[in-house]
Amino acid sequence: MFKFEDITYHFDGGDRTIQVSGAVEEGGALALRGPSGAGKSTVLRILARLLQPVQGTVIFQGRDWYSISPMTWRRRVHYLPQRPVMFSGSVLDNLKRPFELVILKNQEFDQGRAERLLRETGLSLEMMHQDAHTLSGGEMARVALVRAMLVEPEVLLLDEPTAFLDEGAERLVLSLLIEWLQERSGRALIIVSHSEDELNIFPSLQVVDIATINREGVV
Amino acid sequence: MxxxxxxxxxxxxxxxxxxxxxxxxxxxxxxxxxxxxxxxxxxxxxxxxxxxxxxxxxxxxxNNLFIIIPIIFFMCLVAAREATRRVNEPTQQPMLVSFISLSASTFLVGLIVVGLIIGPDPWYSARVMIPIFGMILGNSMNGISLALDRMYGEIRAHVDEVEELLCFGATPWEAVRDLVRKAVKAGMTPTINSLMVVGLVSLPGMMTGQILAGADPREAVRYQIVVMVMVAAAVAVGCLLIVGLSYRKVFTEDLALVTDMRRSNG
Structure with a gap:
């Protein structure tokens, strides 16, 4: 369903390079594994077309990535950064914000679904009218995940989605992700996580190791 | 008197x-x-x-039109250079867009003022055109400089939000629209402030000059009103043009933010 080949990116003016390939099937999860600073987040950003690799290609649903407009691509292959981003306004404003975009004009904001997803991540509905910038890091991370799910992407690129969460919230979020994968066909996720335990919860998990290579070819 | x-x-x-x-x-x-x-x-x-x-x-x-027009373009060029000199964007080249924005707004508003409102004979009277266009340029230059600087500043300060919107499939314009609005507002604010206090806090230079030159203050005031509104119009058009022509430069061909915007954010 989603396959990337020879994605190559240079860091520090070419001193360090990453080169990576991988694939994920419908309903599956792919983990990017590697030490801190290895470039896992960079790979996610490349797959979201926020960064341009020096070479490599991605095939999504049989189509080359550059045959799809960047707007359509990012709407279908959604990247969720590790540090959650909140827009100004309430939690509700934040959940509705993407639906103001032209690309989502034919898609209605489903408040019922939003409330259900918030509850499933362990958030109280009372915070719906709270200023989003007053939320804790963990709450913001969950609101950002719910906001991403509401626009119905086909591939979720998740960068440490549980980094800000306590154990209880982490379990809820992981269950929700598994449920999201299985809820409808045509979905997949690519995840960066430091926690092996967290990753093992996903059925049929594929793993790709990421490492940077310096000029001498040493990992 | x-x-x-x-x-x-x-x-x-x-x-x-x-x-x-x-x-x-x-x-x-x-x-x-x-x-x-x-x-x-x-x-x-x-x-x-x-x-x-x-x-x-x-x-x-x-009083030759073919001398007046190149002189005004030269003035636009100097103003464009001055307007972008203080914009701290080494990777961008805003000089050309600045020149286009200043020339377009100055000629649009200047020709309306000279041709339709003041109406000298001949219509291109150098005695009218050069000071009028100069006043428009002087003010627009500050306006577009402020707007441009503010636009880059706002995008750098809100780089995460811009990128988040892109991740939902926003067009570059949708991703920076609110920030661009703030930039145009910043460019126009000094002009609007001067409209509010003119005559109360200070007498503008042109009016003072006319009075010193012996003009009737009531007549000088009429000129000053025309000058103030023409400056407001030119600043608005100039700011709109400069941000409209510049915002795309912070995006790559693949409509992602250029890495420089993110890097400078830390």
Whole structure:
């Protein structure tokens, strides 16, 4: 369903390079594994077309990535950064914000679904009218995940989605992700996580190791 | 009431040097180290203004459209350079967009004012066109400089939000629209503020000049009103054009933010 080949990116003016390939099937999860600073987040950003690799290609649903407009691509292959981003306004404003975009004009904001997803991540509905910038890091991370799910992407690129969460919230979020994968066909996720335990919860998990290579070819 | 300009003789002009000495004494007293700059600045101002006085006298005498237009374009070029000099964006080249924005807004508003409102004979009278276009340029230059600087500043400060919107499939315009609005507002605010206080806090230079030259203050005020509204219009058009032409430069061909915007954010 989603396959990337020879994605190559240079860091520090070419001193360090990453080169990576991988694939994920419908309903599956792919983990990017590697030490801190290895470039896992960079790979996610490349797959979201926020960064341009020096070479490599991605095939999504049989189509080359550059045959799809960047707007359509990012709407279908959604990247969720590790540090959650909140827009100004309430939690509700934040959940509705993407639906103001032209690309989502034919898609209605489903408040019922939003409330259900918030509850499933362990958030109280009372915070719906709270200023989003007053939320804790963990709450913001969950609101950002719910906001991403509401626009119905086909591939979720998740960068440490549980980094800000306590154990209880982490379990809820992981269950929700598994449920999201299985809820409808045509979905997949690519995840960066430091926690092996967290990753093992996903059925049929594929793993790709990421490492940077310096000029001498040493990992 | 006394009419007509009171001429300043060479002796009276020389007397104004006393005022420079006063500024020089302040500099010396506080050890500001500005004596040399002050002296050089005074000499430059004297030479530049004397020369421009003679040049303008010739231009007004010729009164040829084919001389006036290149002069105004030259003024636009100098203003464009000045407007972008302080914009701290080494990777961008805003000089061309600045020149286009300034030229377009200045000619649009200037021609309306000269051709339709003031209506000199001939319509391209250098005596009217050059000062009017100069006043528009001087103000637009500050406006677009503020707007451009603010636009880059806002995008850098909100780079995560811009990228988040892109991740939902926003177009570049949708991703920066709110920030661009703030930038245009910032560019226009000084002009709007001056509309509010004009006549109460200070008398504008043009009106003061006309009064000193012997014009009836009631007549000078009418000119000043035209000048104020034309400046407001030109600043608005100039700011809109500069941000409209510049915002795309912070995006790559693949409509992602250029990495420089993110890097400078830390």
């Amino acid at each position: 006394e009419h007509g300009i009171i001429p300043i003789s060479n002796w009276q002009l020389a007397l104004s040097v006393v005022l420079v000495l006063l500024a020089g004494m302040v500099s010396a007293f506080l050890k500001l180290g500005l004596l040399k700059s002050l002296a050089w600045g005074t000499v430059r101002a004297f030479i530049q203004l004397t020369l421009i006085g003679y040049v303008l006298a010739y231009i007004f005498e010729w």
